[in-house]
Amino acid sequence: MYTNKHVAKSLEKQHLRGVRKYYLCIADINIALSKVHQAIMPQIDLEQYKFATEYIHQYISHTSVWNLKFVVNLESPEVALLQIFHLHYIFEQEPVEKFKNERAILKEQEEAFLALKPFKEDHIERRRQAMLHYIIEQLSANMKE
Structure with missing residues (x-):
């Protein structure tokens, strides 16, 4: 017969x-x-894509979005979300016929990510808007110089 200790260990x-x-x-x-x-x-x-990349790099530890390393980054849902945003931003700027395979992979991975439900929809939208706002601010500041 199972005791409470066995049940607790099993649940853990x-x-x-x-x-x-x-x-x-x-x-x-x-x-x-x-x-x-x-x-x-x-x-x-x-x-x-310098400013989009700068924004993403604020949340990636000790490496780059172009060459992602380290477990702390690879297991981070925040890094996955920001990579998705970064790739969407790039693909929106590039011709539609370019990167068909990569776009398909992005769509597949985004669906897999959203299925895990690591963040609420409003959080995702706020993060996306924050990135876009950062890019616009940096572009306008860069134009003033």
Whole structure:
């Protein structure tokens, strides 16, 4: 017969498996998005996306969005969200016929990310608006110089 201690341990193990699975899924998404970044990097003008990249780099530890490393970044839902925003921003500026495979991968990974429900929709929209606001501010400040 199970005691309360056995039930508690069983529930704890189940919870830990779920948490591990969640972070492995986030890591898979981040790795896939990082591969998209690496694939498009040689084909775009990085200077054109300087401010979007600067914004993203505020939230990535010890590395770059163009070459994502370290577990702390790979298992971060925030980094995944920001990579999605960054790629969307780039793809909105590039011709539609360019990067068809990469766009498909982004769509697939974004759907997988949203299925995990790491953030509420309003949080996601606020973060997206914050990035766009930052880019606009930097562009206007750069024009004044």
